[in-house]
Amino acid sequence: MPRSRLRSAPLALILPFLLWLTAAGSASAHRPYFTEAQPILLPDGQRGEMRIIAGDGIFVADPLRIIILDAESRLIAEGPKTWSLSIVCDTPLRCHGYDHSSGEVIEPDPTTFGRDGPIVPPFDERDDLWNIEAGEGSWGIKVRPATWGEWLHAEWSLWRRTSPLAYAVFVSLGVIAGFSTFGLHEPKPTLSGKMLWLAEMLLRLCGLGFVVVVMLFALVMGEAFPSVMVGVVLITYFLLRGARALLIRRSKQAAVAA
Structure with missing residues (x-):
């Protein structure tokens, strides 16, 4: 997958959460x-x-x-x-x-x-x-x-009572965290290379910050139980990390065999 698409993937995942935060953030008094x-x-x-x-x-x-x-x-x-x-x-x-x-x-x-x-x-x-x-x-x-x-x-x-929609939200947070931390590299020595690296790091930090904000928001508003949300996010993150490491190893083995 081209690097430009990889960089835009977190943004595509973040947009639905922005809509959810806007809708859930409008609190009003209610009866018990x-x-x-x-x-x-x-x-x-x-x-x-x-x-x-x-x-x-x-x-x-x-x-x-x-x-x-x-x-x-x-x-x-x-x-x-x-x-x-x-x-x-x-x-x-x-x-x-x-x-x-x-x-x-x-x-x-x-x-x-x-x-x-x-x-x-x-x-x-x-x-x-x-x-x-x-x-x-x-x-x-x-x-x-x-x-x-x-x-x-x-x-x-x-875990058994958690809705599929909640699981989808938590898995998406794990995916965003993965895209925000995978593939870290040193900047190229040129000015443009350093500027691109800085922009990429800011995007990664925004992605991680967004995950943290959404998780804290869900906890404070009572929209999620900590064990389920944190557990699903971590499982998704490490599954992605393992899958990426496996793909990299197989690609290296294929290159050596060629």
């Missing part, structure tokens, strides 16, 4: 909402529900917290607020919350369940949720450090 729900078996044998409720982060990621409902949809437990949260189920009806930012498990604690909590609206409704989402305290739950097995299960569940 539910992001996830799973039926669970409560310690007394009744069937309840565990949900994640999101507040309004406005210019940053929306704060999240676990809530637990009894069989009558009455609020009986409320977890602490955090920024990176999911519900993990080991088996049907056996679920717990997992805080990806702290590596902690959030479980029901029947000894501190509430008895006079409000009736929580259905999952798709967003009215009358401010009192449920508000407040900094927690009750009806216990928080403990996750075991290695629980950590692995929780992170793997994120």
Whole structure:
């Protein structure tokens, strides 16, 4: 592939991200909402529900917290607020919350369940949720450090639930990082050669800076989980690096054989 096309490839990949940043950057206030729900078996044998409720982060990621409902949809437990949260189920009806930012498990604690909590609206409704989402305290739950097995299960569940579009975005970031770092060379001794080398290095730095900015933006806005995004970007980068090294070696072997 001609070097001019190689140099223009990062720009072609960056343009869609610029549109995405523009669209996602326009934050506005909104009512609390539910992001996830799973039926669970409560310690007394009744069937309840565990949900994640999101507040309004406005210019940053929306704060999240676990809530637990009894069989009558009455609020009986409320977890602490955090920024990176999911519900993990080991088996049907056996679920717990997992805080990806702290590596902690959030479980029901029947000894501190509430008895006079409000009736929580259905999952798709967003009215009358401010009192449920508000407040900094927690009750009806216990928080403990996750075991290695629980950590692995929780992170793997994120990888399975990540959408193809998100994977495409992360792979593209890895490709941009690859184009921005592969093929570094010394400048030619001529003035024009040095100017071209300087322009190429600035383009490479812009590409790397763009990758860093997009990743930080996604983390701050809560658009991506760190383990998935960083993992996919690094895997893509090193796969490209390995493929490039293999192609260079084969081309050298072909030249020697000729």
